[in-house]
Every structure is written in structure tokens, then in C-alpha cells.
Amino acid sequence: MINEQIRDKEVRLIGEDGEQLGIMSARDAFRIAQEAELDLVKIAPGAKPPVCKIIDYGKYKYELTRKEKEAKKKQKIVEVKEVRLSPNIDTNDLNTKVNNAKKFILKGNKVKVTLRFRGREMAHVQQSKHILDDFYKLVGDIAVVEKPAKLEGRNMSMVLTVKR
Template sequence: MEVKTINDLFINEQIRDKEVRVIGPDGEQLGVMSIQDARKAAEEAGVDLVKIAPGAKPPVCRIVDYGKFKYEQLRKQKEARKKQKTVEIKEIRISPNIDTNDLNTKIAAARKFLTKGNRVKITMRFRGREMAHMGASIHILIDLAKELEDCAVIERQPKAEGRSMVMFLAEKK
């Protein structure tokens, strides 16, 4: 669906169609009429004729005060942007030889991120000789996910990527 900006709208003499469907100032349907009749009706009402749906057959025009209409549209767009929630990805890094208390601290941080609605990327980094035991360390990530299963679901299973192993968690709906 194409989003129209206010500047894309045609008003009064900019409308070049022969016939248009007209909506009155109070929102009532005035029917299909010639462009001259529509302009005359808008002029009599003391407001503008604004083409609001150019893709329709015939195009839809509304008799409305253009300045007020423009203001209302901008306000609606601003409200829609306010209600959008951006989901961030928070990263938690651990090592394969992490101690239980450190792991509990990381679990608490992950729980906090998840309850705020963010996704969590858990990265286990391997260094040196730890690379030889990557498969044996997967249980740490699985245990971490089990600890958080009351508030999280595994979005992507643990997977080795180069020198690290990555797992994604998302908030449980």
C-alpha cells in the first residue's frame, strides 16, 4: 500500500478529472458529479475541493478546509509514529568457563531485557584451546534458555559462527 503525503494531494484547480465522486464537508456522499459542479459546491461552502483518493474510479474528492485537513493528517501520522514499538536486540556475552554466580547475573540481565520487550542475543565467545570443545559447551546455552523459559522462547537455536556460538531469545507471548 502506498502512503500518500500531504504534498501529493491536489486541490481546487489542480484537479484535472472530468468527473469526481464528492464527499461533503460533514462526511456525507454527494455522489458523482462534474468537476465544475464540485468546485462550485466547494466555493459555495467557502472551503477547498481536495482529491483524497486519486486511484479510485472515479477519483474521490472531499469538500474540506485544506489547512485544517492538512493539520489533521499530519497529527494522525505523528500519532501513528508514537505508537510504533521498536524492538531492540540486546547482546549478552558469556564464555564457556563461566561460573554459576556470573551466569545467574547474566540470566537476570536477560530477564530484564526480555520483560521490556527486547530480543536477546546470547553470544558465547571461544578463545584459544576452548575452540576444541565448542560442542561440549552448548549445554550452557541450553541451561540458560531453560532458566528463562518462563518469560522467553528460543527464537534461534544455538549455532556456531566462527569463534562464537550464538542463540536468540524472544519474549514469550
């Protein structure tokens, strides 16, 4: 809330250079802000009495957006990359998939390893679990299992993340 929007009877006022001006009526505080050609901004509405500060609202708003943008730049978005396998995968194909997964993990992404079963392959689900175990053994030096292998419909999947 700024300027006329502040309807409280009493507010604790902080001056433009940070010093406490005491508790006074909202009208007096607004008048003081107008004399300084600045805005009266409520910065702590939950306090008793609410705390208001005399600042340039446009400049204050600009500083907040700049801080938000700065914080956004520094955060890294973790993506979940998927590597799909089949129960009758050959060793060389598995090694290729492992190399792709290692690249993803080293970039800081999570890797979802999915073993998909089609048709009659559903009859041999338990025998095929070793493929995911072998996959983990091959990337185990740089990755750790975040979510263990679980059968969901026709797919068995596990999630790997970078080892810390």
C-alpha cells in the same frame, strides 16, 4: 491532489458535511469548493470516477499528523539486548548474566545470548553448546527461544523473547 491539480474530466463529489453531491466535472466541483471557501481534495484517486471531497485542507493535514503522532506514542520499540558468555564461564558469572537477561526480557526486549570462542576454544565448540542450553533452562520460565543456537564464525548465538 488538491484544487487546480485535479485534472480529471469527471469526479464524484462529496460535500463538506459528508453528503453525496453526485458526479460532475472537476471544474464545477472546484467552483463549488471555492464558493464554500474550502478546498477540493481527491481522496480516492483509484475509483471510477475519482472521489473528491470539499474540506479545509490545512485542517485535514493537521488531523492526519495528529493521528500519526498518537499512533507512534502507543507503539513499543523492541530492542535486542546482547549478553555475552565465554566457554569457560563460572557458575556465579553465569547467574549474573542470567539475572541481567531476565531484566531485559521482563522489560519486553529480546535478548541475544552470544557464546564467543577465542583462539584454541574453537576446537571445543560442540562441548560448549551445553552452556547455552543451561542458560535457557535458567530463564525458561519467562523466556522462549525465538532463534535456536547457531554457530556463526567464532560466535554461537541464540535469541530469546518473552514467553506469551
